Amino acid sequence: MVEEVNNNSEKIVVEDLDFYYDDFQALEDVTLRVPPNQVTALIGPSGCGKSTFLRTLNRMNDLIEGTKVEGTVLIDGKDIYQEDLDVVSLRKRVGMVFQEPNPFPKSIYNNVAYGPKAHGIKDKAELDEIVEESLKRAALWDEVNDRLDKSAIGISGGQQQRLCIARALAVNPDILLMDEPTSALDPVATAKIEELVEELKKNYTVVIVTHSMQQAARISDHTAFFLTGEVVETGPTEKIFERPEDQRTEDYITGRFG
Numbered sequence: 001m002v003e004e005v006n007n008n009s010e011k012i013v014v015e016d017l018d019f020y021y022d023d024f025q026a027l028e029d030v031t032l033r034v035p036p037n038q039v040t041a042l043i044g045p046s047g048c049g050k051s052t053f054l055r056t057l058n059r060m061n062d063l064i065e066g067t068k069v070e071g072t073v074l075i076d077g078k079d080i081y082q083e084d085l086d087v088v089s090l091r092k093r094v095g096m097v098f099q100e101p102n103p104f105p106k107s108i109y110n111n112v113a114y115g116p117k118a119h120g121i122k123d124k125a126e127l128d129e130i131v132e133e134s135l136k137r138a139a140l141w142d143e144v145n146d147r148l149d150k151s152a153i154g155i156s157g158g159q160q161q162r163l164c165i166a167r168a169l170a171v172n173p174d175i176l177l178m179d180e181p182t183s184a185l186d187p188v189a190t191a192k193i194e195e196l197v198e199e200l201k202k203n204y205t206v207v208i209v210t211h212s213m214q215q216a217a218r219i220s221d222h223t224a225f226f227l228t229g230e231v232v233e234t235g236p237t238e239k240i241f242e243r244p245e246d247q248r249t250e251d252y253i254t255g256r257f258g
């Protein structure tokens with residue numbers, strides 16, 4: 001089912017996307033629109049292609065040998081799979097946060113400053129400002145501003161995950177991809193990340209994979225339900241959860257399978 005949309009208002013437009021790991025087809029004919037400054041949740045049973053799909057949005061799958069993509073992914077109307085596209089700047093614009101917090105074994109400051117430095121920013125005052133602003137946006141500044149030179153490995157898992165979010169924000173993306181960002185966290189740390197996601201959508205377009213339907217219902221505006229590599233249904237989260245059109249969506253959200 002394809003939702004009626006106004007193309008001009010879409011941040012990401014995916015049309016007829018197929019994806020292969022060698023001979024195995026992991027995504028089939030995926031068509032999906034992601035609206036700007038909203039949270040879009042990808043839900044569905046394990047192995048249905050959510051993470052694979054997420055990684056097609058910043059070409060992270062290119063790093064896996066033997067993979068093949070067919071179809072179209074437009075970001076702000078531009079095809080991100082066109083041959084001469086600069087993948088480094090694509091990944092700068094489309095940041096990513098993973099399931100396990102994965103800070104670098106460096107100081108808190110250098111975790112956040114790493115990306116801007118790699119992109120050529122050398123001025124200390126400018127870096128200081130980026131680090132502070134990114135940590136504030138990731139709702140971590142108040143907890144770590146007195147120990148920026150301490151190792152990122154010494155902070156809690158929830159703080160590490162917010163640090164990874166700050167690290168992604170430091171290179172000024174406009175889209176943030178989150179692959180089950182709370183699955184390794186306790187309920188308190190999870191609640192903080194969920195609150196943060198709500199806040200982030202004011203400035204960023206967020207696409208989040210989650211195993212938790214409660215989480216999708218709490219924090220997303222749009223939801224796409226994936227099943228064996230296909231998008232079965234997509235639409236406003238409230239509609240998907242309260243009035244799904246496809247029986248398979250209903251079965252999944254009511255816990256009848258998956």
Ligand SMILES: Nc1ncnc2c1ncn2[C@@H]1O[C@H](COP(=O)(O)OP(=O)(O)OP(=O)(O)O)[C@@H](O)[C@H]1O
Nearest residue numbers: 021024026044045046047048049050051052053064
């Ligand atoms: N690097 C890879 N090489 C080969 N097959 C892969 C690879 N990564 C994923 N797959 C396969 O592609 C399919 C989709 O996997 P994917 O991780 O995208 O699903 P998912 O919905 O995100 O699952 P989960 O919720 O368990 O993370 C699965 O059958 C998986 O085994």
